[in-house]
Ligand SMILES: Nc1ncnc2c1ncn2[C@@H]1O[C@H](COP(=O)(O)OP(=O)(O)OP(=O)(O)O)[C@@H](O)[C@H]1O
């Protein structure tokens with residue numbers, strides 16, 4: 001994709017990390033039954049990595065990668081996993097070549113997976129169990145058997161499990177199946193919420209850290225920045241972006257590749273090479289301000305007040321914060337109201353907890369809130 005001769009736009013710049021994927025596969029191979037949990041902040045490229053690097057490398061190694069986004073089915077993550085596995089089984093049993101697409105749709109229409117199995121090579125299989133837990137177990141076994149190789153289960157946004165009703169027992173089920181079927185399946189989890197991670201690690205009865213190996217997923221590095229600089233130079237012969245400045249800018253925006261690409265695109269449009277100024281301009285752009293205003297307005301006035309207090313580094317449960325919150329019409333602030341507001345903001349991924357305490361999850365958003373507060377009286 002990012003072959004130098006072919007690349008025509010900034011949007012086509014992609015970094016592949018096959019060696020990183022291989023190192024994860026090697027880790028999985030070295031500890032059967034123990035999943036890897038890759039954690040990193042939002043928008044740094046976790047899903048992209050699963051899709052573009054891990055899945056192809058797993059296939060190369062003879063595995064069958066199966067992807068499930070648990071966030072999409074927040075209330076029923078186990079069903080989401082099962083659904084992904086059923087789809088994969090369906091794909092194996094009903095080939096997509098020679099008119100298979102039609103057959104596949106028909107099978108889905110009658111809505112019974114058992115039927116597709118009856119139509120496949122192994123006509124005497126029993127229907128899959130109804131209970132999601134048993135179904136997961138049966139699906140993994142069947143899928144590995146059919147593929148004649150290990151299944152790689154990629155569970156994206158795994159922190160969703162802690163918020164799901166019945167999350168504790170689901171984690172226990174997952175853990176049991178991954179252990180019992182360790183010859184047939186291995187798993188990689190990704191998660192983005194630090195808060196979710198913290199709770200996942202401590203979920204009663206099923207401490208995740210004994211179960212999964214937690215890994216800090218690495219940010220993109222110089223390779224990505226060099227590609228941006230190279231393309232910039234191609235578009236603006238004679239103009240050069242400094243690698244050190246790019247590094248600094250990339251760090252400033254939280255190592256988010258799509259955001260960095262947009263910053264450099266905007267710099268390219270303006271014809272400027274000062275990365276610091278580029279980042280500043282981008283953050284002040286109507287487009288970015290609209291995104292942050294929408295995020296701010298997604299919560300009510302009281303929550304906004306709490307959010308601003310946190311962004312200001314005020315202890316949210318202090319008397320002085322309560323005093324400030326009193327200015328919000330109809331608020332009647334109390335400690336417990338602030339507490340539940342913080343919980344809500346954490347669940348929304350706007351606030352998160354880290355070693356320092358409760359902070360705004362996105363540092364750029366925090367900066368926006370501060371700047372906005374400096375420009376006018378917020379409350
Ligand atoms: N290796 C890469 N090379 C180039 N661009 C990338 C790469 N990885 C990610 N991106 C860009 O960053 C965007 C965000 O990546 P992705 O969705 O994978 O992040 P994420 O960590 O899964 O985010 P979220 O926490 O929101 O799920 C992608 O749409 C893509 O444009």
Ligand SMILES: [Mg+2]
Nearest residue numbers: 046047048156
């Ligand atoms: Mg993602």
